[in-house]
Structures are given as structure tokens and as C-alpha cells.
Amino acid sequence: MNRTEKILWGIALVGFLAGIAGLIQRFTGGHTVAAYGTYVPWGLWVAVYTTLVGISIGSFLIAALGEGARIRALQPLTRIALLTAFAALAGGLLAIWLDLGHPLRFWKLFLSTNPTSIMGWMAWFYTAYGILLLVLIYLQWARPTSPLLRLLFGLGLALAVIFGGAEGALFGVVSAQALWESALVPIRFLIEGAASGMALVLFLAILLGYLEPESGRFLRWTLLGLLLTVAVLEWSEYSTTIYAGIPTKVESLRVVLFGPFWWVFWIFQIGLGLVAPIILLAFLGERKVWLGTAGGLIAFTSLSAKLNLVIPALVVPELEGLRMAFTGPGLSFDYFPTLSEWLLAVWVVSVAALIFLAAYRLLPAEQARHA
Amino acid sequence: MAQETQTRIRALATRRAFLTRFASGIFASLIVPAVASGVLDQVEAAPQEGAGPAPMPELPEGMNGQHPIERMLQDLQRALQKPVDQRRWAMVIDLRKCVGCYACTVACIAENKLPPGIAYRPVITETRGTYPNVSRRFIPRPCMQCENPPCVPVCPVRATWKRPDGIVVINYDQCIGCRYCITACPYAARSFDSGYFYSDFEGGLPQPYESLPSPEYGENRVRRKDTSPVGNVRKCHFCLHRIERGQLPACVLSCMGRATYFGDLNDPQSLVSELASRPNAFRLKEELGTEPKVFYLV
Amino acid sequence: MIATRKVSRRDFLKIAGASAGGLAAMAALGSGFRTLSAHEAQQQQEAGSRVVYTACVMCPAECGLEVHVENGVVSRIYGNIHVPYNSGTVCAKGISGLQLVYSVNRIKYPMIRVGERGEGRFKRVTWEEALDYIATKLIEIKQKYGPESVIMDCGDVTDRDPYYYLFRAFGTPHTVEHGSICDTPRRHGPKLMFGGKRIEPDIMRPVLVRQPDGSLKNDYSYRTRLIIYVGWNPFTATRINYESRGTVEARLAGARIIVIDPAFSNTATKADRWIPIRPGTDADLFAAMLRYILENHRDDDPFRRYIDWSFKEYSQGWEEFEAAFRSWWDKKDPLNGLPYFSLEWAADRTGIDAATIAELAHTFGITKPAALVWGMNGIGHHYNGYVASILGTALNVITGNMEVPGGAIDTELVKSSKGGKTSGGDFLKREVTRIVNGREVKGKIEELHMDGYGDWPAAWDDVVGDYPRRFIEGVTLRYGPFRGHHYPIKAYFIRTGNPVITGSNTQKWIEALTAKDESGNYKVELVVYIDTVFLETGLYADVILPEASSLERMSLSDIYPVHPVLYLRDFVIRPLYESKTPYEICWALARKLYEKGDPDIQPKDFWEKYPTEEDFWNEALKVAPGRPNTGEPLPYPNLPKGYKLLGTPDSLEAGRVQIDDEKKEIRGEPLTVQWLREHHGVAIWPMSWKRFHGGGVLQTDSKKVEFVWDYTVEKDGKIERKGRYSKYNKLIEEAGETPPGIARLGWQKYPATFYWFETRWNPYTNPDYAKYREEYPFQVISGRVHHAMSGTQMVDWLGRLPTEDLWAPLNDERIVEEVIIGENGPTPTGRRVRIPRGTWSIGVIQMNRADGERLGLKTGDLVELETPQGFKTRGKVYLVETIRPGVLRVPLGGGGRFSPGLGKTYVFHDITPNHNALVDPENLSPIMGQPAYGDVIVKIRKIG
Numbered sequence A: 001m002n003r004t005e006k007i008l009w010g011i012a013l014v015g016f017l018a019g020i021a022g023l024i025q026r027f028t029g030g031h032t033v034a035a036y037g038t039y040v041p042w043g044l045w046v047a048v049y050t051t052l053v054g055i056s057i058g059s060f061l062i063a064a065l066g067e068g069a070r071i072r073a074l075q076p077l078t079r080i081a082l083l084t085a086f087a088a089l090a091g092g093l094l095a096i097w098l099d100l101g102h103p104l105r106f107w108k109l110f111l112s113t114n115p116t117s118i119m120g121w122m123a124w125f126y127t128a129y130g131i132l133l134l135v136l137i138y139l140q141w142a143r144p145t146s147p148l149l150r151l152l153f154g155l156g157l158a159l160a161v162i163f164g165g166a167e168g169a170l171f172g173v174v175s176a177q178a179l180w181e182s183a184l185v186p187i188r189f190l191i192e193g194a195a196s197g198m199a200l201v202l203f204l205a206i207l208l209g210y211l212e213p214e215s216g217r218f219l220r221w222t223l224l225g226l227l228l229t230v231a232v233l234e235w236s237e238y239s240t241t242i243y244a245g246i247p248t249k250v251e252s253l254r255v256v257l258f259g260p261f262w263w264v265f266w267i268f269q270i271g272l273g274l275v276a277p278i279i280l281l282a283f284l285g286e287r288k289v290w291l292g293t294a295g296g297l298i299a300f301t302s303l304s305a306k307l308n309l310v311i312p313a314l315v316v317p318e319l320e321g322l323r324m325a326f327t328g329p330g331l332s333f334d335y336f337p338t339l340s341e342w343l344l345a346v347w348v349v350s351v352a353a354l355i356f357l358a359a360y361r362l363l364p365a366e367q368a369r370h371a
Numbered sequence B: 001m002a003q004e005t006q007t008r009i010r011a012l013a014t015r016r017a018f019l020t021r022f023a024s025g026i027f028a029s030l031i032v033p034a035v036a037s038g039v040l041d042q043v044e045a046a047p048q049e050g051a052g053p054a055p056m057p058e059l060p061e062g063m064n065g066q067h068p069i070e071r072m073l074q075d076l077q078r079a080l081q082k083p084v085d086q087r088r089w090a091m092v093i094d095l096r097k098c099v100g101c102y103a104c105t106v107a108c109i110a111e112n113k114l115p116p117g118i119a120y121r122p123v124i125t126e127t128r129g130t131y132p133n134v135s136r137r138f139i140p141r142p143c144m145q146c147e148n149p150p151c152v153p154v155c156p157v158r159a160t161w162k163r164p165d166g167i168v169v170i171n172y173d174q175c176i177g178c179r180y181c182i183t184a185c186p187y188a189a190r191s192f193d194s195g196y197f198y199s200d201f202e203g204g205l206p207q208p209y210e211s212l213p214s215p216e217y218g219e220n221r222v223r224r225k226d227t228s229p230v231g232n233v234r235k236c237h238f239c240l241h242r243i244e245r246g247q248l249p250a251c252v253l254s255c256m257g258r259a260t261y262f263g264d265l266n267d268p269q270s271l272v273s274e275l276a277s278r279p280n281a282f283r284l285k286e287e288l289g290t291e292p293k294v295f296y297l298v
Numbered sequence C: 001m002i003a004t005r006k007v008s009r010r011d012f013l014k015i016a017g018a019s020a021g022g023l024a025a026m027a028a029l030g031s032g033f034r035t036l037s038a039h040e041a042q043q044q045q046e047a048g049s050r051v052v053y054t055a056c057v058m059c060p061a062e063c064g065l066e067v068h069v070e071n072g073v074v075s076r077i078y079g080n081i082h083v084p085y086n087s088g089t090v091c092a093k094g095i096s097g098l099q100l101v102y103s104v105n106r107i108k109y110p111m112i113r114v115g116e117r118g119e120g121r122f123k124r125v126t127w128e129e130a131l132d133y134i135a136t137k138l139i140e141i142k143q144k145y146g147p148e149s150v151i152m153d154c155g156d157v158t159d160r161d162p163y164y165y166l167f168r169a170f171g172t173p174h175t176v177e178h179g180s181i182c183d184t185p186r187r188h189g190p191k192l193m194f195g196g197k198r199i200e201p202d203i204m205r206p207v208l209v210r211q212p213d214g215s216l217k218n219d220y221s222y223r224t225r226l227i228i229y230v231g232w233n234p235f236t237a238t239r240i241n242y243e244s245r246g247t248v249e250a251r252l253a254g255a256r257i258i259v260i261d262p263a264f265s266n267t268a269t270k271a272d273r274w275i276p277i278r279p280g281t282d283a284d285l286f287a288a289m290l291r292y293i294l295e296n297h298r299d300d301d302p303f304r305r306y307i308d309w310s311f312k313e314y315s316q317g318w319e320e321f322e323a324a325f326r327s328w329w330d331k332k333d334p335l336n337g338l339p340y341f342s343l344e345w346a347a348d349r350t351g352i353d354a355a356t357i358a359e360l361a362h363t364f365g366i367t368k369p370a371a372l373v374w375g376m377n378g379i380g381h382h383y384n385g386y387v388a389s390i391l392g393t394a395l396n397v398i399t400g401n402m403e404v405p406g407g408a409i410d411t412e413l414v415k416s417s418k419g420g421k422t423s424g425g426d427f428l429k430r431e432v433t434r435i436v437n438g439r440e441v442k443g444k445i446e447e448l449h450m451d452g453y454g455d456w457p458a459a460w461d462d463v464v465g466d467y468p469r470r471f472i473e474g475v476t477l478r479y480g481p482f483r484g485h486h487y488p489i490k491a492y493f494i495r496t497g498n499p500v501i502t503g504s505n506t507q508k509w510i511e512a513l514t515a516k517d518e519s520g521n522y523k524v525e526l527v528v529y530i531d532t533v534f535l536e537t538g539l540y541a542d543v544i545l546p547e548a549s550s551l552e553r554m555s556l557s558d559i560y561p562v563h564p565v566l567y568l569r570d571f572v573i574r575p576l577y578e579s580k581t582p583y584e585i586c587w588a589l590a591r592k593l594y595e596k597g598d599p600d601i602q603p604k605d606f607w608e609k610y611p612t613e614e615d616f617w618n619e620a621l622k623v624a625p626g627r628p629n630t631g632e633p634l635p636y637p638n639l640p641k642g643y644k645l646l647g648t649p650d651s652l653e654a655g656r657v658q659i660d661d662e663k664k665e666i667r668g669e670p671l672t673v674q675w676l677r678e679h680h681g682v683a684i685w686p687m688s689w690k691r692f693h694g695g696g697v698l699q700t701d702s703k704k705v706e707f708v709w710d711y712t713v714e715k716d717g718k719i720e721r722k723g724r725y726s727k728y729n730k731l732i733e734e735a736g737e738t739p740p741g742i743a744r745l746g747w748q749k750y751p752a753t754f755y756w757f758e759t760r761w762n763p764y765t766n767p768d769y770a771k772y773r774e775e776y777p778f779q780v781i782s783g784r785v786h787h788a789m790s791g792t793q794m795v796d797w798l799g800r801l802p803t804e805d806l807w808a809p810l811n812d813e814r815i816v817e818e819v820i821i822g823e824n825g826p827t828p829t830g831r832r833v834r835i836p837r838g839t840w841s842i843g844v845i846q847m848n849r850a851d852g853e854r855l856g857l858k859t860g861d862l863v864e865l866e867t868p869q870g871f872k873t874r875g876k877v878y879l880v881e882t883i884r885p886g887v888l889r890v891p892l893g894g895g896g897r898f899s900p901g902l903g904k905t906y907v908f909h910d911i912t913p914n915h916n917a918l919v920d921p922e923n924l925s926p927i928m929g930q931p932a933y934g935d936v937i938v939k940i941r942k943i944g
């Protein structure tokens, strides 16, 4: 184990241990320890879940593009991308599982799936995707030459694209929340997911020290492209919204841009998540440090974009005056995660990290390029 | 009694039809066990305290049937004679009469034994204008029991659906607490039961009134930590347990301004039919196409 | 305690598995909060569910309720549909009664103070010990100072009869209700002119009316064309329950509603017109209306025929009244130089423009039937509220609106009688002897009254607001046989009242209750607090007695319907913990006094006479309905007109009656508790109108509406002095001494007809205060919040409901060490409770947005209010468009609440305003001494 790995283990373990407090609180206090409730039903954990799932898809895209679409530059990253995809998926599902009011009833998602519910479909997608990842991991390490691999990667590519979009559709179809209801949301999810997952793989590869220059170059320009697309999408989304002036939507946007958590948007999402990496990638991307920094920034700020999607839509009352109609726990339109929520989020991310690190230990990630 | 059983069977039958329609394809086989295990029809189970509609209470005699309560109770009795799928329950709230007293809010809380932080029927105060030209109205907001309820299709596990009589219900044992439906409801009519108790804020020991069973859906559940409905989403159900017994919803009965009316929209003679068809009736967010069955009079 | 109850409680203990120690043993298991297990025991005993018809006491409307009990626990509260007063409705407070019953902050056991008064340290004692302590002290006080040194104040809940009965038997005339801290100036007009109290619009529906075919039917027709509510907010201050549904129904049936209130009250939201008047100027408005009507009335012009002269048939003295009123018209107001009662004059003072006032007067004059109705804060709580009340009454009378269908009704005169002998009035007639200035004098107990024969001879409702002074100075009688008699106040019993917060200046009350004499003893030697909840006044008590909540006791409800309706308050559940019903408390105390040799308490008056609680209330029912068979349609056409009706509705209906021509009484079968139980808890006798004609229900000396209050008549060659003021004036003349209240107005005695004087602390109408206009630019008024009397907001549901811009979720986040009322009073539970920001409603200061912005304030800013006298309070401002600029409004009882018994309202006491911290303690209204809560001016300072 090299030093970097040790440090990563260390961080993950600290996070894991600290996060256990959140886990304990979640189990003893139920949902009363959280700040979400009736008016803001989804909070940090849902944001973490969507972020991790996005990362999973993004990382998987590297492997799928490399192997399925035979993009050679990406092939050295196949293995690490697969491991990242799996760990992130596991973490994401853990987050949403703990977010359920009745986690032990998760099986109902399979036994009585509602065909009209995107979330119902998602349960099956996850299962399919998770199994696919496991099979691919098995094949990749145990039968690297299996012809099945390419086929499955190809299939996975298609699945990931649909899946990444569907994740966004989960929000996009909710016409009650003006901010979500948009055809762009699924596309944004896909692009943002791709960017964050690829960025994380890039970051890890650099950190763990086996990024090949060719992969680096490819990812640099791909990421730059994706980020610019994100920028364009965000711009068009926001500007059309403001132009069209649908009051609740504008109100949500106002919350995003100038609300009490304006800094999440301006500093994290735009500054560190978009502008800084674009500059780094465009002008300093030659050097590994900057490339890695850009990757890390994109990956680690990806949560802010999700937070800014999930929460601002919900903090705007569906009906004007609800805020003052009745008061009580959970009946607040101001949401800020509680300590328990942060701790549990840290725990979930640490679990994902540990899964990755353990897998990385067990399964060597060096991957040869196909001839 | 016979009437009651019949109602139930019919409700179940319609429910099945509903399922079959959507259960085509890969999921069909998966649904069957759930239906067979009785999980799904529990919600339609008979309300407590014996079966069948309660007899009309003996009321003070009014002149020319003017007593609104008397009239609504008669409407109810008539509706209950019909099969369940021919009833269409609706509520009319006369905003000109709502005095903003919150009796309905609290009546509902007491009726359904709702915990802190849940009110099925908050009353929204809407103030307009600048001094001295101000106006204010009070808008009670129960569940709209939408004809096209956006909350229903999003539920991943079919824990919530529209009954044949139009009431959108939730099966607490089926609901996994994902809260997707909350985000989908344009009226914020769904609440998440996070698991608070009044005693959390008062002394710590369970209060007697929160240890009583809630009559919701005729299930008489006692609310305890970590068991349903804690962890579930909850909402106004038009006091199903009361109307099935021929009683008016708690909020309707208590209303200080006598501003709330209830009855069967399919019955042209009913008070609600009469009121809902008035030109001054409107519904909230009509443009969404949800077709609420709560009408407001202005 | 009575036998039956004892048995049942013992049974219940047996079931609970507790042995000799009983509840005490159970309590010992835990921290003192464990005793909730008592419910479990009761649950076992009372399995199953049942329904009880009873009456609410969460506010003085006392609506009829249908209460559901499941397994011994009160589970749901609905309105009793059989009671026409509320006709099945119930308000948020009423339903929350069940939370009050089970509140952890209930007083659970008798307690005796262990610390100093105000410290809030108590120890639990047995009833035996508590009663022993009280009885010993009472007898000692009686021997040393006389029973008149004892005050029994029954506060704001009307089922006080057992206390009245006991304390009057004990010998004190000071057995009072909260009377004079409520609204005496408001009641003054109706009281003087009709012998009544409360003018309300005829909008209680249904009303049970005799039909032309002889049958009785419930009538739902609204005939009212206009209602003017002046400083009366029935949608929020729910005292008259039917005004909530009646006002909006009447409006839909074509009535116009006008609300005159500095704040946009809930009632104003349903008005056709809201007129934001300057506080304390309602009398000015009424005077201008009357002048306008008198000046512009034309008999021959249908568009200006304001006055309905038929009022003269049932009134007397209008000419004198009118002359006295007109005599002001030529005088000029020193402040604005305008002639009194002119439109311009009123416009200058009220802040309402002259055209609006003219239109208002015209509308009221021309629209019939109509009702002009005024409330406590608008009129009852101002120094000169009497004037407004008299003018308002006159306006209703001369426009012909009294007692016409859809018009105005004095509900006091038409509601059912109740009480009778149970109020103990007979004891007050007992003759006693006192040594006054060395002379032995004889007189009746009632002639020892500190108000009626002391400083406030017109105080037909006793002057609670003036107690603090008397606690410190004692009482000197000025009138009647005991003139010159001086006695101290040594014992103060307060039941269902919280004067430290409600009875005018809080600090003054605290000073009085904690004042000590030279030897270091408290001046008021015994303070007993009898209540269900633990409010501020309890902190100053020596003994605290837990009274059964309203769902745990029996009595009759006292309400204001438009015709006789009476209903039962019944046992819904057994008293929890060790609380006792008023009857049980009084009978137990009576026994103790008797055992200790008090000569005035005799078994024949108590347990021998009314051995069970039901016997007592059956006695109280004997006088029902007690109103004459009068009006149109005649309630009982087959029975003699004008005779007083007694007995059950069914026996009267069926003619199963005895007719006493001498007494002019019709006696049916007496109404009983049992009869009520068998009839959904309620008895309803028919409605009729025109009940002033031929004497009818009027209670004045002349049996007419009186516009003069001190006049003479010749009867059998003798000259008799009549009119309500005449008996006070006789006392004054005999003694040759003017009462201080009216001496301050420059009067020698009470005027015989119309009078006028200015309110105080009002820089816009009273020249003495004009100098404060700049420095103290805000008038502070108060208003009810929907969900609270002074204590009910402590229950969770009510505390969470924001309302009327006075009670809003502006709380900051707090983590508090929880304190509840345990067996030894306020006790920390050791729990830390987090109250997140914005989840609990607190009392706020309602302020006009423009005012706030001018001062650089925003909603939620903490400010301090200070009066010229240096009284202060603080709170968060709530900037809204719903109040007149220059006026601040705070909730009554909504802030500064320093008793831990108030739960979360207590938690925020440091950032919420107490109106009575500001009120001038000396500003007692001149005739009956009620605190003038509404006359307050302040400057404002931001502090956070």
C-alpha cells in the first residue's frame, strides 16, 4: 500500500467512524433527527444519492466507452472506472435506503413495482445495472478475454445513457415542482453525471499514480466539453426561466442564486465546480496536478449542483401562505441539514470510499490496452 | 351488514381492474402475491365500531329542510345506498364564510390523532393590498382528492391510489416512505410522519390522547415509534371512516363559519352538487388539470 | 367529599393495584410524572367508548359539546348539534380542551408554598393538610379582622356557584367574579337603560320559533340588514359563538357588515367596510353619529327617517337625555376648537374623515333591522367607555332596532336564569355587628362590601382591578351603615383567574401580593390559587388547589343566546390526579371549617341540604328559565302572557303546569340534571321578539327603557327615588362624600342622564396628555388571539396556530431545559428539548409597515416599548398592512409569561410583550373602577 492509498484509507476510516454517530442517530431517532419533513421532503441524503449515482454512471461511461466503443485512450482506466462505478452505486443506494421512511420495506419496490412510477422503474434499473457491474467486474478480472465483455459493455453503455437520463426524469416529471419540470433536467443529469464520474476517475487515477498521458488528454478535452455543455444547459435553463417568468420557478431560482445559500451556487457550483475547472482544463491541463485538481473539483462539488436542484424547488411553498398556516416540526420551508444528516452523509460516502479502496486492494486495477 | 360486505367486494373488484390495466407486462406476476396476501385491500376494510352506516342522528327539526347538517347527512345516506363506484365524494368550502378560526385544522388533528407537525387541513391566510385598502381571505386546504392525482402515478410501490369513489388513499403498510408523492402533489397536501410525539415536547411520557388508536381507514392503529404510520406519508382522506358510517367529516361538522360542505357529486340533489355548480365556484390550480374535488366558493 | 365518589375512587385505586398509599405510592415510582399511569388504571375501569354531552370552558362562550371517550381517555370533541348556540360547531380551543385535560402542566396535587412568594417553590401535601391549613387560617382571620377581610375571586369561569355559596355562608361579601376586569364600561349602557348587559345582533340560528299553526320549528332565516361591530371581534374572541357563522350567513343573506377597529381583525376580513379608527375615540364616533341622526332625521322623508319613534312606547326620559346631549353642541373642544359631536370634531379626533362618519350615521339610521355592537377593547377598556356604551345603547333604541327580528337583542335579559339559591345570596342578608369608631353598628353582610360601600358604589361588578391598592392600604367604607369601618384584606382566593397578567399592571399586582408589614409577614396573609393550570398568579400563592378541569366536573353553562337555552356541563371523565370539582372542594372546606368550629358553616346548609353534587345543581336549575312568557310570537300562547316561566320545555309545552296568579308564575315540572341528560344535555325554550313591549323582559325600575337614571315617581302619595343611579346617589347624599372615581371628573354624584368626559392617556382627545404626542408617538392596544385565554395557548395545538398578526411563528431556535409542573410545582425534567426556529407561535407586536420602515425596523426585530411612566415591555415587531399607523397591537396574555406552567409560551417570555406591563395601574375607569387597558402610549426603541 503506498502512501496515497494509506491516506485515503485513513480519511475514509475517519469518515466512517465519525459517520457512525449519524447512523446511530438515524436508527434511534428515526427521521426526527433530520431537518427534512413535510414541506421539504427531500434533503441532503437524496442529494447525496443522486450525486453518487451520477458519479457511478459517469465512471461507468469511461469503462463502457473504452471497452464497448473501443476508445483506446480510455482503456487503461476501465478497471478503476468499474470499481468506482460500483462503489458509488453502492453508496448512493445506501443513502437512499437510509432515507426511506421504512427501509425494511425496500423489497416492495420489486414485488409491487408501480409501472407508472419512474422511481419504480429505477429500482429495476439499479438492480440490472448493479448486476451488470458485478458481472463485468467478474469478467474483467476473471475472464478478461471473454467476448461477452464487449457485448455487455455495449449494452451497459446504452443502459447508462438511459439510466442517467431516467434519474433526471425522476425529477423532470414532477410537474408540481416548477424548477424540476423541464425537459432539460434529464439531459443535465446525464451530462453532469458523466462529468462528475469521469472527473472522479481522472482524479483517482492521478492520485493512485497510473494515469497515462493519452487518457489524460482525452479526459481533459472530454471534461471541458462536458463542462461547457453544462454551462450552456444551465445558462439556457436559468435564462429561459427568468425570461418566461413562471413565478414559483423564478422564486426557486431566486433561492438558488440569491437565497441564504447563495454561496453554494456561486462558490461551489459555479466557481469551484465550473469556472475553475474550465480554466484549469483549458489552460493548465497539460500538467497532472492541475488536471487532477480539476477532476477533484468537479467530482467533489457535484453535490452542490444536486443540492441546488433538489432543495430550492422544495423550499418554495406550493401555495402562498402555507408558511404561516400551521407550524410544527417538518413544517418549515427553510431547510438546512442537521448535524445528524451531515454525519450520515459522511458515513455513506466513506462506505463508498472503503468499498472502492477494498476492491482496489483486492483487484489490481492496472489494465492493459486492447490491441 | 350485507350492504357493507357488498361495498367492500365491489371496491376490491374495481381495484383489481385497476391493477390489471397497469400490471400488464413484466410486473404482472409480481403483483399477484401482494393482492393475495391481502395487503392491498386492507385499506378498504370496514371502519370500526360495528358495520354499516350509523342511523341518522335525531336532529332538531328545521323549517323547510334548511338545516345544512341535516341536509348533508341525508345526502350521505343516499350516497351510501349506492355502490361505491357510483359515489363521487366532494367538498365545497365557501370562502365567503370561512372566518379563519382553525377549528377544522384542529378537529382533523384530533379526529385522526395526528402527531406534531402534521395537519391535513391547514388554513392559509392570504392578505392583499396596502393600508388601509387591505383584504384577507382564509383558504382551508384539505387534500383535493384530485380526479387526476399526480401523487398516485409516482408512487413506486402502489401504496397510494384513487378509490372508485374518488378518494385518494394510502396503505400505510405498503408505503415505504420515499416521499416522492409529496413532491408530486401540487397542493402540498401530503405530510411525512417523521415520528414526533407530543410528549417529545411535553414531559417525555406518552400523552393519553396520542396513545389512542387513530380511526383512519377504519384501521384503528395505535401510533408507536418505528411502526406505521410513523415513517409514512399521510394525508386527508375525507374522513373515510366517518363517511362510510354516515357521518360527516370532522372538519365539516366543527366548522365555526359553517363554511364547509360535503357530499356526493354524482347525486344531482346533493348540497355539494348544487354548490359546486355555482358560477362562483373555483378550484385551486385548475390549470394543472388535476381536477380537484374540493371546490371553493368566492 | 361525598360517599359515591369516594367509593369509585377507591375502586379505581384497587384496579390500579395500589394499596393504602394510593396515588402517592404510584407517584413514588418515578420522578413524580409517572402518575400518568393513573390514566391506565382508569382506562381499564372504563373500557369501551362513550359519548357525553357537556359544555366547554376553554373560553367564556361555554359552547355545547359532544365529547367522545375511548377507554377512559377523552379522544375527540365535537360541537353538540342539539345546542342552537353553537349548533354543532366548536372552535380550535374547544377541541384542544382534551390537551388541556392531559397537559403535563396541570396542577396535579394540592401544594403548599415553601419558598418566598414568587419563587415558585412548593411541596406536595394531602388535601387534608391543605384544607386544614386554609381553614385554620380563615378562622383566625375571621376572628381577628372579620370575614370581610377575605376575598373569593372566581375569575372568568362562570360555574362558580359552590364558591359563592360557601364564602357567602362564611360571611364575606367579597365573593366575586372577574367582573370588573372584563368589560364593565361596555356593559354600562345596557345595564343603566335596560337592566341588561350585552347587546348582540339577532343572528343566532337556528332559533326555535312558535309557528302560526302552533308548532315549534327551527328557523334559519337571517333578517338582519346591517351589523356594525365596533372594537368587537367575534371571529377571534369567540365569546358569542354564533356570531362566527351568523355574521357571514347574514351577509350572504344581504346584510352589510361594517367593522370599526384600528386593526384589521378577522371579523374585519368579512366586512363590507373596515374603518380603522384611532384607539379610544369610539365615544366620539358614536356621539357624532347620534348628533348627525338627530340633526338630519326627517319624519316625512323616507330616505332620512332615521328615528323610529315607537321606541317611546317602551322608554322614558328621552327628552331629558336629548336635551343634555344637545347642550354640548354649542361648546367648543379646547383641543381642536370645534363644536362637540360635530362631524369635523369627530373627524379630527377619530382620524376618520367627516364624510365617512356622516355616511356611517346615515347608513345606520336608514338600514333596518340593524345592530350596533361594541366590544371590550374598543369600548370596555377605555376610561370613558361608559359614555360610548350609553350612546351606543341609545342609538340602537331610537333607531327602533332593539328586539325587532334581525335587530339587536340584550342577551342578558333573555337567556335562561340559573343559580337561584346556590349562589348563596341569602347569606348576604344576614345581620352582623361591627364596632366602627367605637360605636357598635348593625347591618347586613352585603353592606360591608369594599366596592359597593367603599370607593366604587356603582360597582355592580366588583372591582378586581383595584385590589392591589386595597391589599396594601386596606378598605375604608364610606357609605351605608358601616361608614368609617376600616378593615384590611387578609385572604385572597383566586380561582380561574390570573390577575397578575390580566388584572391591570403586572408589577403592581406583584408588589401587592408580596408586600410585607413591619414584622415581616405578608400583608395578605393567605393567598390560595385554585385552578387547573399553573399560571403566574399561582407563583404568589401559599396554597395551590387542583381543580377538576371542565371535562371532569358538573355545572351549568352561562352563555348569551338570543332566547332561553340552558345546558349541562357533565362529568366526561373522572377528575384526574387528585383534582376535585368545585363542589367537592367547597364541601370539603366547609366540613373543615365546621369541624374547627366556624359558627357560620352549618351541616344543614351544606351536606345535609345538598348531599350530592347533582342535588346542588338541581337546585340551581329550579329557577330556569325564569323569563316572562312575552313577545311575538308568544312562546306559549296557551299560557298567560307576562307570567314568569319555570320548568322543563316539555312540561310547559304540554301545559303540565301550575299557574300562580299572585306571583304571576307558571310552574312546569322542574328542570333537573337528569332531564338534561335525557335530552342531549340541553333545554331550549322558544324565541320571540318585541320583548321590551309592556315591560317584557326589561329589568329597570320603570320596566321601560330608561334614559334617566335618577328620577322620582309618586306612588300612593309617596315620592320614591328611582333609576339605577339613584340608589348610589342616595348613599352619597347620606354620607355627604363623593366617591373618588367620579370626584376626579369633577362630579358630586352620578348624573341623572347623558354625560360626557374624556378618556385618559390619549394625546388626541384629552388636553392633559397632548404634550406627549411627539415623544410617545404610538398608542398600544391589545386584542385576543384565537387560541388563548390567558392560559390555553400552552397546549400544543393552540400554541402552533398562527393568528391575526398577533401570534406568529417568529420564535428563534432554542434548546431548553424542560420544566413542567410536577408534584412540587415547577420541576425540571432533566430533558433538553429543541424548539427549531419558526415552529412555534409567539406573541408579537403588530405594527404598520410604514411605521416600521420609517423607524428602520423589520419583521422579527426586538424592540422595547416604554410609557411616559417608565413602564416597559419588549417583543418582536411584525410589520403588516393590517393596522392603523401610529397604533401597536399586542395579544392579551400572549407574552411576557413567566410561569413555567405555560410551556413553550413561557420559554419565549423574554422576547414577547405583556400589555399589562405597560398599563397605568392608577388608570381605573371612574364609575366602576375597571382598569383602562386600552389607554396606553409609548415610545419605541430597537434592542435587537
Ligand SMILES: Nc1nc2c(c(=O)[nH]1)N[C@H]1C(S)=C(S)[C@@H](COP(=O)(O)OP(=O)(O)OC[C@H]3O[C@@H](n4cnc5c(=O)[nH]c(N)nc54)[C@H](O)[C@@H]3O)O[C@H]1N2
Residues within 6 Å of the ligand: C059, C060, C061, C156, C182, C183, C230, C231, C232, C233, C234, C236, C237, C238, C239, C260, C261, C262, C263, C265, C277, C278, C279, C280, C281, C282, C375, C376, C377, C378, C379, C781, C782, C783, C784, C785, C786, C787, C788, C789, C790, C889, C892, C934
Ligand atoms: N379566543 C378567545 N376568545 C375570547 C377570549 C379570549 O381570551 N380568547 N376572551 C373572552 C373575553 S373574557 C372577552 S371580554 C371577549 C372580548 O371580546 P372582544 O372585545 O371582541 O375582543 P378583543 O380582542 O379584546 O377586542 C376586540 C377588538 O378591539 C380592537 N380595539 C382595541 N382598541 C380599540 C379601540 O380603541 N377602538 C376600537 N374600535 N377597537 C379597538 C382590537 O383591535 C380588537 O380587534 O372575548 C372572549 N372570547
Ligand SMILES: Nc1nc2c(c(=O)[nH]1)N[C@H]1C(S)=C(S)[C@@H](COP(=O)(O)OP(=O)(O)OC[C@H]3O[C@@H](n4cnc5c(=O)[nH]c(N)nc54)[C@H](O)[C@@H]3O)O[C@H]1N2
Residues within 6 Å of the ligand: C057, C058, C155, C156, C157, C178, C181, C182, C183, C376, C377, C381, C495, C496, C497, C498, C499, C501, C502, C503, C504, C530, C531, C532, C533, C535, C547, C548, C549, C550, C782, C783, C784, C789, C790, C791, C892, C893, C915, C916, C919, C933
Ligand atoms: N391588557 C389587557 N388586559 C386585559 C384584557 C385586555 O384585553 N387587555 N382583557 C380583560 C378581560 S376582558 C378579561 S375577562 C380578563 C381575563 O382575565 P382572567 O379573568 O384572569 O381570565 P384568564 O386570563 O382567561 O384566565 C382564566 C383562568 O381560568 C383558568 N381556567 C380555565 N378553565 C378552568 C377550569 O375549568 N377550572 C379552573 N379552576 N380554572 C380554569 C385558566 O387556567 C386561567 O387561569 O383580562 C382582562 N385583562
Ligand code: SF4
Residues within 6 Å of the ligand: B143, B144, B145, B146, B149, B150, B151, B152, B168, B184, B185, B186, B187, B188, B189, B190, B235, B290
Ligand atoms: S391534492 Fe395532492 S395528495 Fe391530494 S389527490 Fe391531489 S395530488 Fe394527491
Ligand code: SF4
Residues within 6 Å of the ligand: B154, B155, B156, B157, B158, B159, B160, B170, B174, B175, B176, B177, B178, B179, B180, B181, B182, B232, B233
Ligand atoms: S411515500 Fe409512500 S405513498 Fe408516497 S410515493 Fe413513497 S411509497 Fe408511495
Ligand code: SF4
Residues within 6 Å of the ligand: B107, B108, B109, B111, B112, B120, B121, B142, B143, B235, B236, B237, B238, B239, B240, B249, B250, B251, B252
Ligand atoms: S375530511 Fe377528515 S381528514 Fe380531511 S381534512 Fe377534514 S377532518 Fe381531516
Ligand code: SF4
Residues within 6 Å of the ligand: B097, B098, B099, B100, B101, B102, B103, B104, B105, B123, B138, B140, B254, B255, B256, B257, B258, B259, B260
Ligand atoms: S373551521 Fe370553517 S370557518 Fe374555521 S377556518 Fe375552518 S373552514 Fe374556516
Ligand code: SF4
Residues within 6 Å of the ligand: C056, C057, C058, C059, C060, C061, C062, C063, C086, C089, C090, C091, C092, C093, C094, C095, C238, C239, C241
Ligand atoms: S368558542 Fe369558547 S366555549 Fe365555544 S368551543 Fe370555542 S373555546 Fe369552547
Ligand SMILES: [Mo]
Residues within 6 Å of the ligand: C181, C182, C183, C376
Ligand atoms: Mo372579558
